[in-house]
Amino acid sequence: MRAFTVHTGLVAPLDRANVDTDMIIPKQFLKSIKRSGFGPNLFDELRYLDEGQPGQDCSNRPLNKEFVLNQARYKGASVLLARQNFGCGSSREHAPWALDDFGFRCVVAPSFADIFYNNCFKNGILPITLSEAEVDQLFNEVETEQGYQLTVDLEKEVITSPSGKELKFSIDDFRRHCLVNGLDDIGLTLQNADAIKEFEKGHKASSPWLFGAVQ
Amino acid sequence: MAGKTLYDKLWDNHLVQQRDDGSALIYIDRQLLHEVTSPQAFEGLRLAGRQPWRIDANLATPDHNVPTTSNERESGIEGIEDPISKIQVKTLDDNCNDFGIVQFDMQDKRQGIVHVVGPEQGATLPGMTVVCGDSHTSTHGAFGALAHGIGTSEVEHVMATQCLVAKKMKNLLVRVDGKLGLGVTPKDVVLAIIGKIGTAGGNGCALEFGGQVFRDMTMEGRMTVCNMAIEAGARAGMVAVDQTTLDYVKGRPFAPQADLWEKAVAAWSDLHSDDDAVFDEVVVLNGEEIKPQVTWGTSPEMVLPIDAHVPTPADGVDETQQEGYARALEYMGLNGGQPITDIPVDRVFIGSCTNSRIEDLREAASVVKGRKVADSVKEALVVPGSGLVKEQAEAEGLHDIFIAAGLQWREPGCSMCLAMNADKLGNGEHCASTSNRNFEGRQGFGGRTHLVSPAMAAAAAVKGHFVDVREMMAGAQ
Ligand code: SF4
Numbered sequence: 181m182r183a184f185t186v187h188t189g190l191v192a193p194l195d196r197a198n199v200d201t202d203m204i205i206p207k208q209f210l211k212s213i214k215r216s217g218f219g220p221n222l223f224d225e226l227r228y229l230d231e232g233q234p235g236q237d238c239s240n241r242p243l244n245k246e247f248v249l250n251q252a253r254y255k256g257a258s259v260l261l262a263r264q265n266f267g268c269g270s271s272r273e274h275a276p277w278a279l280d281d282f283g284f285r286c287v288v289a290p291s292f293a294d295i296f297y298n299n300c301f302k303n304g305i306l307p308i309t310l311s312e313a314e315v316d317q318l319f320n321e322v323e324t325e326q327g328y329q330l331t332v333d334l335e336k337e338v339i340t341s342p343s344g345k346e347l348k349f350s351i352d353d354f355r356r357h358c359l360v361n362g363l364d365d366i367g368l369t370l371q372n373a374d375a376i377k378e379f380e381k382g383h384k385a386s387s388p389w390l391f392g393a394v395q
Numbered sequence: 396m397a398g399k400t401l402y403d404k405l406w407d408n409h410l411v412q413q414r415d416d417g418s419a420l421i422y423i424d425r426q427l428l429h430e431v432t433s434p435q436a437f438e439g440l441r442l443a444g445r446q447p448w449r450i451d452a453n454l455a456t457p458d459h460n461v462p463t464t465s466n467e468r469e470s471g472i473e474g475i476e477d478p479i480s481k482i483q484v485k486t487l488d489d490n491c492n493d494f495g496i497v498q499f500d501m502q503d504k505r506q507g508i509v510h511v512v513g514p515e516q517g518a519t520l521p522g523m524t525v526v527c528g529d530s531h532t533s534t535h536g537a538f539g540a541l542a543h544g545i546g547t548s549e550v551e552h553v554m555a556t557q558c559l560v561a562k563k564m565k566n567l568l569v570r571v572d573g574k575l576g577l578g579v580t581p582k583d584v585v586l587a588i589i590g591k592i593g594t595a596g597g598n599g600c601a602l603e604f605g606g607q608v609f610r611d612m613t614m615e616g617r618m619t620v621c622n623m624a625i626e627a628g629a630r631a632g633m634v635a636v637d638q639t640t641l642d643y644v645k646g647r648p649f650a651p652q653a654d655l656w657e658k659a660v661a662a663w664s665d666l667h668s669d670d671d672a673v674f675d676e677v678v679v680l681n682g683e684e685i686k687p688q689v690t691w692g693t694s695p696e697m698v699l700p701i702d703a704h705v706p707t708p709a710d711g712v713d714e715t716q717q718e719g720y721a722r723a724l725e726y727m728g729l730n731g732g733q734p735i736t737d738i739p740v741d742r743v744f745i746g747s748c749t750n751s752r753i754e755d756l757r758e759a760a761s762v763v764k765g766r767k768v769a770d771s772v773k774e775a776l777v778v779p780g781s782g783l784v785k786e787q788a789e790a791e792g793l794h795d796i797f798i799a800a801g802l803q804w805r806e807p808g809c810s811m812c813l814a815m816n817a818d819k820l821g822n823g824e825h826c827a828s829t830s831n832r833n834f835e836g837r838q839g840f841g842g843r844t845h846l847v848s849p850a851m852a853a854a855a856a857v858k859g860h861f862v863d864v865r866e867m868m869a870g871a872q
Contacts, residue, residue, distance in 0.1 A: 206836055265595040268594060271544035273547040299548070354416045369560065372411070376420070376422070379422055383422060394454050394497050395450075
């Protein structure tokens with residue numbers, strides 16, 4: 181997995197609560213058996229005026245000019261500023277895949293849905309939770325200042341705004357460690373294969389019906 | 396020391412390793428697989444040259460993409476008209492064959508929606524940890540299991556290690572006391588709960604449903620409720636094990652038999668929260684007060700009793716909610732203040748992992764029996780949750796009742812719940828749907844979903860608009 185240490189990038193504000201994963205990447209694109217290529221369809225129904233089809237060339241589709249990612253000033257954004265309960269709904273990992281493919285490295289919001297939050301870490305995207313007041317403040321700053329960038333330092337757990345103001349955030353040690361070092365979860369877990377086998381032995385002894393029934 | 400909650404017990408029973416930072420390795424007993432969220436996981440295994448840790452812990456069936464018309468189903472995978480869907484279903488088939496994983500393929504009568512199939516086969520058992528790359532895995536918590544959705548990377552992780560890296564969640568108890576009135580169903584109960592606590596109400600929590608209403612509820616009802624725990628923000632929902640649970644599980648194909656059954660029952664007797672268990676949060680509702688529910692907006696928390704009026708933006712409690720209401724009203728094409736019963740219905744969908752089991756179909760059939768779908772309704776679909784549910788319904792003659800009333804009787808799958816196959820809403824159409832999500836575009840581009848119980852969907856099909864099903868039930872004037 182790609183490591184995340186320090187990232188500086190342009191911020192795009194998505195001023196809407198409860199953005200669900202159907203909105204992030206609509207279901208017709210879930211038919212793909214790949215992990216990549218979802219970027220052009222990120223926020224498809226908000227971004228375009230027509231209905232998107234999988235495999236279609238998106239370059240000539242009619243754009244919704246109002247939508248934040250279609251505004252010239254946010255072109256190339258890599259930090260998404262969002263509202264509460266971002267990523268609710270379906271567990272589809274296609275949502276972080278699409279954000280990643282589009283170029284987002286970090287999402288900042290007052291709260292995230294659990295599964296989405298988890299999925300971000302598996303894909304080198306950093307979800308940052310700040311207070312409602314801090315997020316409000318960032319929305320104000322982004323909207324008033326062209327070219328507004330934030331610097332996110334994961335090791336120090338701090339975001340720095342253009343004015344030099346610092347906001348603290350916190351990420352679980354284990355998740356931070358994995359993301360900072362770009363570690364593959366499975367490899368890490370398999371280092372504990374003996375502990376898993378040991379547990380499995382006891383589990384099988386106490387609950388034998390859980391083993392071997394489906395074959 | 397305080398007692399343990401059901402969730403605490405399930406967690407402790409599966410804890411392989413606790414880490415200092417609060418994260419842990421949890422052992423997974425069952426993984427359910429379907430075609431949409433598994434291909435990238437299998438590909439990951441292959442690229443890393445890994446084998447599944449325990450093949451017998453996995454069970455697969457295609458559901459999201461499969462066509463539901465018998466014509467298109469006849470020739471199996473080859474007959475799927477949408478070429479991209481076909482590749483996905485084929486990929487699941489190939490992967491299961493390559494890795495030796497049991498799959499109920501499209502032609503198998505045990506095929507169906509994963510969350511219907513697992514319990515039906517006894518592949519979901521009390522005390523298990525169950526995962527699936529699908530957020531409605533919370534359904535399986537109805538069995539006193541710890542069950543939740545995971546992402547595709549985690550699907551691969553579970554296949555390779557039989558474990559999940561997890562962090563213990565908080566304990567939330569939702570208690571519904573008293574008795575439900577006639578015509579009020581498990582779907583209404585869970586919608587009322589979501590209306591009360593909101594779609595983020597259970598974030599970070601494992602949600603246990605307790606109280607008399609759930610003790611009285613059938614297993615299918617409990618599955619309907621746990622299914623939508625995720626719509627309240629809780630990854631996992633659960634109900635304690637009792638005699639109702641045991642009666643349901645006993646004799647199912649993958650359930651323990653004979654001596655092993657007795658042993659299992661003894662082990663399962665502890666699968667409830669202790670009397671002195673402490674919950675981080677407790678929410679209480681009175682079952683007697685719950686009426687049939689209808690969602691009016693684009694989030695499951697935008698829900699009201701059938702006799703209510705659609706809110707106006709000014710009814711929102713804060714600016715964010717007011718904006719949300721305004722946006723939802725516009726998308727749904729509704730006017731603030733109009734009665735819910737005035738909302739016309741263009742299509743009806745009875746199905747999905749929330750409401751496609753035999754009791755759901757019986758409930759809907761009892762309402763449409765001897766009646767006709769209103770002329771203004773363009774299409775009304777009944778999509779059973781599995782081949783076995785379909786078989787059972789046909790044995791009871793329910794399909795004849797539906798067909799006589801003008802509803803279509805389909806093959807099992809997710810169908811119009813998320814419209815990945817040909818079953819979808821047109822732009823601007825209102826749908827009375829027994830599914831679980833009313834998000835924008837969920838059932839088709841521009842489609843307008845109203846979540847209801849099977850009885851309420853059936854009533855709406857007959858009247859062409861939402862109506863209180865209690866007025867149409869036997870004995871009503
Ligand atoms: S029926 Fe709907 S909610 Fe259930 S698994 Fe299928 S798509 Fe998901």
